[in-house]
Amino acid sequence: MLNMRCAQTMKQRSILLLWITVFAVLASGCTARVGGSAAADRGRGNSLVIAVGSEPEGGFDPASGWGLYGSPLFQSTLLKRDNDLKIVNDLATDWNVSDDGLTWTVHIRKDAVFSDGQPLTAGDVKFTFETVRDSASAVDLTNLKEVRVEEDYAVSFHLQQPQSTFIARLITTGIIPEHAYGRKYASRPIGSGPFLLKQWDRGQQMIIEVNPEYYGEKPGFEQITILFLGEDAAYAAARAGEVDLAYIPASLSGMNVPGMRLESVHSVDNRGIMFPYVPSGGQTPDGKPVGNDVTSDPAIRKAVNTAVDRQGLVDGILEGHGSPAYTSSDGLPWWNERAVIEDNKPEKAIALLEDSGWRDTDGDGIREKDGRRAEFVLMYPAGDVIRQSLALAAAEMMKKVGIRIIVEGKSWEDLEQGMHENAVLFGWGSHDPLEMYNLYSSSYKGVEYYNPGYYSNPAVDRWLDKAMHALTEEEALVYWKNAQWDGQNGMSAAGDAPWAWLVNIDHLYLVREGLDIGRQRIQPHGHGWPITDNIAEWQWKQ
């Protein structure tokens, strides 16, 4: 009996625990409403405390991807994008591309010095790009054949093939010092950027301060503390008045925090449904099944694109903080407005399906064609609530037109296993048009997460290759746009519709009243760090 009693006390203990949880829930629900105003008038000094996302665990080494999203803070780059996403000089004073597109020559400014006082020269640029290329990490520089130092302050890049998107590498790669680069660089960065790393408490915060050697306009704050908090914790910190800027999820956007205002920043942080484009039966080299007999029918893909109510998703799931997405690059310079289609038109989708032979013959509400039901599996990463919500809501919308979407939450490992034969709710969004190439070019079929649906269209491929091999980004823009929709072909919903893009998620930040964070540009994938892109412009309003 002793064991029984033991089991019983254990049970009582777990019941007690449950009650405690319930009360804790109640209590925190109540306390959330008080507090807040207490420390609202903190700040207005020379320092700033912000909570913008997760810790860059790999440290601050551009060779391992630091600076891809958001400002590299400690390093500066050859070129940069302004708040309109136009390309402007940073370290560069002048740059040009040879007529064959193979040689890029960049002249750099002579007054730039690293924070240790050493001048920044062409040798450092060469060293940086060679290091990044050889580290073969987050940044793909395989097309870079060699870097040559032309003069002390001029450098030339020699490519294997012309590549208009090479410019993005000049925009995102922070220059590292050849003389002070070593194993510890990632935790003790030295660079020519606007800030210095003063302190980094792993798992908690980092403190940065103004770099007195910086050649550009000095930032408005001498010291900025960046806390590494989750979304909920960041919100709590904002309520308590402990931070001047916090990133928050859409579910908390309705809450009013005294002393803070809500800033909603547009983004190309998009979410969409990727359809397997080819019929079933294929296999990847490592044996994963490829293709889906339902989604390979263009009528199904177009019907989903036409019937889905994108604005409804924005209002219902993102609490209005987002915009309908029609391509992977809405609002960016290489976006084609003509790729926008009419959506929330179930009757049009039904007509489309009827015309191509999808009819509900057995009256179960799901259409059939040649004995095949109009149903497919839509997978989403199980940990992501927004994608889960989007998947469920989209599935609900498709019921109306007689398409059954079976929603399945999976781990990333399982997703990788099944992403070539099932539809997947993916998210992308980048300031580099290379992403578009990777998503839609037939040469990227089944490469990592790019083009998992095995989409290919020779006409689209031609435009993409032309854009890729154009000499400059301006010249490439037309080709990028044509790849989306040239009037006859295209990889947008107007054309082959290998994706049904659903929404762009606005990035939400609580900002202290009086803090001017400048004009925010359209942010890429990733909520939080991209807001630091123009951190040097921030200041208190007069």
Add this chain to the structure above:
Amino acid sequence: MTRVMFDSVARLQTRSAVYPIDYKRRSLLILLTAAALLMMLIMAGWLTNPDALSVQLDQRNLPPSFQHLFGTDWLGRDMFVRVMKGLLLSIQTGLAGAVCSAMIAAVLGIASALFGRQADRIITWLTDLFLSVPHLVALILVAFVCGGGMKGIVIGIALTHWPALARLIRAEAMQLMAAQYVQVSRRLGRSLFWIARRHMLPHLLPQLTVGLILLFPHAILHEAAVTFIGLGLPPHQPAIGIILSESMRYLSSGMWWLAVLPGAALLAAVRAFDVIGSHTKRLLDSQQYERL
């Protein structure tokens, strides 16, 4: 002196005459009430329309009302239906897990007594091994090895909840094995299987029944715990642990009903099983007492 003795005997007699009936009646009443509550929960899970689980974005985040008893969640799904379906799933899992566990416990406990010292040593070692690892850890391990999903959780619960009961059964079976009539039976040439079936099982049945019922709340809580940490089921399935873990995200926005009502429902179900188990035990024990 005699008077005093007589008095106390009389008091004893009246108590033994009145007490069991009163006691039994009360136990039975409580037991039936708890069972009725459980049946209601199960019926609610069976009968509610799964269409209420569909996403309705225009009805999201509603507080409890007569239309939505438990309110709605951030996708406009009716929380009452989700909770009832989740509890049904929990109870089913608990049933499968508890029955398997009890069976394992019975087989191992009896085998321990029947097959001599060597077998006993192995089984005791196995029991201690499983008892030394916390249930939840072993459960997660087993569920993970079995590839997650509902199947993994059921197998996990079945394989982790037997040791306590197995120990109990073993002790009782040992005692029975030493009883004279069992010894006689053996001398008369009855097979071990016959002894297990005719002598052991009928005697152990009350223990097993009570043990089985008391395993239920354990199994249910552990199912909730495992789904709470996100192991096994996809997050859009209605399971009580998933519902509770979702609700954590809405704490700071003050949507208390997402956590409190499902938590209370789980508590009610677990408590009901607990009450049924302990009162069944009392009823069966008093029967044993009477027989003696």
